[in-house]
Amino acid sequence: PEIEHVPNDNTLLGKYDVGKLLGCGAFAKVYHARDVRTGHSVAVKVINKKKLSTPSLISNIKREISIMRRLNHPHIVKLHEVLASKSKIYFIMDYIKGGELFAKVAKGRFSEDLSRKFFQQLISAVGYCHSRGVFHRDLKPENLLLGENGNLKVSDFGLSAVKGQIRPDGLLHTLCGTPAYVAPEILTKKGYDGAKVDVWSCGVILFVLNAGYLPFNDPNLMAMYKKIYKGEYRCPKWMSADLKRFLSRLLDTNPETRITVDEILKDPWFKKGFKEIKWCE
Ligand code: ADP
Numbered sequence: 001p002e003i004e005h006v007p008n009d010n011t012l013l014g015k016y017d018v019g020k021l022l023g024c025g026a027f028a029k030v031y032h033a034r035d036v037r038t039g040h041s042v043a044v045k046v047i048n049k050k051k052l053s054t055p056s057l058i059s060n061i062k063r064e065i066s067i068m069r070r071l072n073h074p075h076i077v078k079l080h081e082v083l084a085s086k087s088k089i090y091f092i093m094d095y096i097k098g099g100e101l102f103a104k105v106a107k108g109r110f111s112e113d114l115s116r117k118f119f120q121q122l123i124s125a126v127g128y129c130h131s132r133g134v135f136h137r138d139l140k141p142e143n144l145l146l147g148e149n150g151n152l153k154v155s156d157f158g159l160s161a162v163k164g165q166i167r168p169d170g171l172l173h174t175l176c177g178t179p180a181y182v183a184p185e186i187l188t189k190k191g192y193d194g195a196k197v198d199v200w201s202c203g204v205i206l207f208v209l210n211a212g213y214l215p216f217n218d219p220n221l222m223a224m225y226k227k228i229y230k231g232e233y234r235c236p237k238w239m240s241a242d243l244k245r246f247l248s249r250l251l252d253t254n255p256e257t258r259i260t261v262d263e264i265l266k267d268p269w270f271k272k273g274f275k276e277i278k279w280c281e
């Protein structure tokens with residue numbers, strides 16, 4: 001789908017009354033805005049075209065747009081429209097008012113039941129993406145937002161990949177993600193399976209939710225990578241034996257034996273209180 005081209009940013013964004021800054025990432029600033037006509041809140045992600053200095057950065061944005069347009073799930077942030085001026089690209093998205101899950105967990109770790117609730121919603125969204133050949137590749141609490149009634153919403157498909165755009169060996173080769181959430185097989189640069197690395201990141205997220213700290217961490221980046229590569233982490237004393245067992249299946253350094261999304265859905269720790277989430281095609 002083509003991006004609409006309108007020359008003047010003020011006319012372009014005339015439908016929206018842009019307000020305060022909600023958050024910043026590597027490439028974008030996200031603002032709260034109000035649809036002048038309906039009064040509804042939206043989030044506007046503003047990307048400065050000057051920052052898209054290489055063809056691969058431009059193709060990342062195009063991919064983010066085409067992927068987000070195809071996804072329709074209660075736990076994935078909805079993209080309404082994309083506008084572009086000479087200098088900027090604007091994503092008009094659902095406004096998710098609860099902020100980042102990261103900010104909430106930074107204030108204090110979650111109980112095992114609450115961790116499970118968020119993890120179930122995360123897996124529901126991730127499984128939906130994988131079944132459509134979409135891999136997020138940058139799952140972390142900064143990219144998980146909290147909506148109405150504390151519902152989790154996956155956002156930021158800026159690093160995602162699609163099956164079919166993958167090399168003939170079926171593996172992805174781009175180094176991406178955020179150090180602490182990166183799967184060990186990404187570090188070896190031999191190519192990796194997009195679904196497996198998302199499952200690993202989900203494991204790191206689940207650990208963070210219940211422990212309140214990262215499983216693999218070190219002020220020295222190389223030392224952190226070494227811990228990830230060896231799968232060296234220690235569970236806090238309050239973690240149940242069943243959760244520890246489940247985490248060891250997610251944080252399995254061998255992608256071949258690591259648990260899959262289908263197996264996660266059948267796991268006893270995961271299944272407790274899980275309601276299948278229905279979505280529209
Ligand atoms: P980047 O690709 O630069 O990381 P993100 O899409 O992750 O940009 O957005 C940056 C930050 O803006 C997020 O971490 C979050 O705090 C905030 N944000 C993004 N989308 C929304 C939204 N739909 N509603 C509310 N806040 C948002």
Ligand code: MG
Binds near residue numbers: 025026143
């Ligand atoms: Mg982000």
